[in-house]
Amino acid sequence: MIALAVWLASGAAAAGDNYLRAGIGLDRPGKAAFTDTDCSSTAPAALYGCGSGSDGAPYRSAGGFGTVPAVELGLGYAAGAFRFEALVETRPRYTFEGRTNFLAPHRRQDVSARLSSVSAMLAGFIDLAALGAPKAGPLAPFLGAGIGAAHTRIGETTMTFPATTTTVPGGSETGPAWMATAGVAMALDDRVTLDFAWRYSDLGEIRTPRGPGRSVRRDGRAWRDGTRGPRPLDLAPTRARLRGHGVRLSLRYSF
16 A cells, blocks of 8 residues: 555556466464453343453453465556555365363363455555565565455354353354565566565454354253253354465466
8 A cells, every 4th residue: 555655646658567476384373362342231232241261351352363275366556666456365164162260271172163255455566676675586576565345154052061061152253354475576477477475464363253052961950940952042242353374375367
């Protein structure tokens, strides 16, 4: 976006190249914590509620997503030191693994869920070598940033305790997203360029919606009111932040 402003301000309407870029990568999202959007909600019921858990933090499910594959496709225009790109990226499979803090730390309170995300951004890049920065042999450094939106989908969340299992409904959320990147480019021929980059991505919030959940006793015992079988739950929304670092390897083809 900074690159776009500089380019427009300078009136640099020099001839450029359209290009198509395709890449793959790996992301390592940061630690995340699912919390209630309103811990005091009673109808529907807050999943966690207000108060602090065994670790002193507010009631929550804290954990991480492991390493996540990513695939991206960009259509862009290069003019001098600047590139402008419409970028679509998909991360088809996340697995959240974490723990709640309801019980003592040594007791079982595992949490897991499957997720996926798709993001679309408008991005700008600056070729630093074209502005006078030194190159490392054939490698030309660049910087970039982008802003847009991300659509994230989460499946059912499973919370496993010593005697019960609670299931939280899945859902989806669309909201603002942004990224920042730095990397190096190497020209393979007159039309093809290889890019290798570090990427920081903030894909906004993951949300579980209001919806029907359930609790099941795995120990065969009855609930306190004497009933057996699954217990339905009307659950309020929860949320967590999805952001982290990654690397990208891509090819640009100018046409």
